[in-house]
Amino acid sequence: MSLHIYNTLSRTKEKFEPLHAPHVGMYVCGPTVYSDVHLGNCRTFISFDIIYRYLKFSGYKVRYVRNITDAGHLEGDRDEGEDKFAKKARLEQVEPMEIVQRYTTSFHEVMRLFNCENPSIEPTATGHILEQIEMTQTIINKGFAYEVDGTIYFDVEKYNQQKPYGILTNRKLEDLLEGTRELGGQDEKHGRLDFALWIKAKPEHLMQWQSPWGMGFPGWHIECSAMSKKYLGSQFDIHGGGMDLAATHHTNEIAQNEACYNTSPAKVWMHTNMLTVNGTRMSKSLGNGFLPHELFTGNHPLLEKAYSPMTVRFFMLQTHYRSTLDFSNEALQAAEKGFQRLMNAMEIIKNYELGIKNSSKSELDFEIEKLCDDCYELMNDDFNTAMVLANLFELASKIFAIKNNQLDVSQISSTIFAKMKTTFVDFIETIFGLQNENSNSSNDKLDEVLQLLINLRKEAKAKKDFATSDLIRNQLAEKGIQLKDEKDGTISWNVI
């Protein structure tokens, strides 16, 4: 099966056909850097990291654009709250750009810990003020926006007369209007759903730019439209983000692009589902967000212990990106053990060579081959990482059994063994981006020292001096190093 992706726009899985194969343009809404990203935010970026990796693995040349929102984001009700950066800067008595810098840096650090690849381009809103002004001007010229005292609003009801505004989330304008309050006397916009493209700045506002309509700053939604157009063109392949962005942000993006360029920006809209805590969405405003470093240190009232970045990444892969994922200690602990098992299997197969040359195909061969082939089929079916993982665990069982001579190695042909090896390692490392966090090979000195102790223990065992051999094993275990007596008489170790 070729790659199929669920498109929010059509609410079905569609065959993925790039506009300009082998090139793929993908835009993902990045973080607003006025505070630390929480784990829910990370889930989206990790999901798209895997999508990005898989597209590349499948042979596509991907341009992955993920923005940094560092201006224009207002608090509270539509277009009336305080600028988030300005507020934070005021509270901490620093420049808004210091806030931006601090949280951009910390975001990058978190992405690095989660082993997310850098996007091809990471544009900032403040770096594209001109493009946003130009786009706003064009929308005014086309008659879909109007100015009120230096602020420019998008005219949703006028737009809806020509194109369906609520197309992305399947909503009628009347229904949307029902959900909004009446405009009050002090409201300056004409329609209840109208949103700002450009906002007039008060004199004391710290971040403001010159525009045809006076000093001001851009609205939130226009940045993504302007930047996706600049780097991916007016139409590109995939636009992604969290599900919470679909109803407002992405809906407005589509309207802006249609009004400006007469085309919808993306062919495929992908939305990742929310991370929940006790069944409720993790969100900044609810204050139930876990920060990555709280997780890595275990420093959080709801956590019993620390969990590593790779454990969390693995944890997220066990669920499909379009399902909600509930966050709990128990689930995390299960993930930690499962992840370690998978990594153990990978270490083994990486270093294992099949002794015998065998070319005839056995039943076992067919079984292994199917498990391998299905991994690709499952990824092609809207990135079903959970099912792929199930297959990888099946392969892991085979790998352990081979190593422990619990499976007849002569039943496996050389080509199938090689296939299993590449499939296993490609999926774990290249596509899923998982890496062994306590690999033995990473520390040669430690290994040398341990070999010394291992030899002492071997001697003790040979002399049936089990008191000494157990002492060595137990004391190392206390230091977090586990010794294992293998079947062939060797002793291996790993950090636990």
Add this chain to the structure above:
RNA sequence: GGUCCUGUGGCCGAGUGGCUAGGCAGAGCUCUGCAAAAGCUCGUACACCAGUUCGAAUCUGGUCGGGACCUCCA
């Protein structure tokens, strides 16, 4: 109120109209000086009520429960 999603064994979580993932935890066995690790075996789940069907956890309708979005949020 509107637009949707969802309800799976002790826990987390996939899923196709019939062949009933996977992980964690639990029980037994094998291996081992003892462990550990690993292998094998076991538990037979799909909210409830009707309907369609030879056959439904999977389709349809209803009931009850949970959640998201419609206001800033990945």
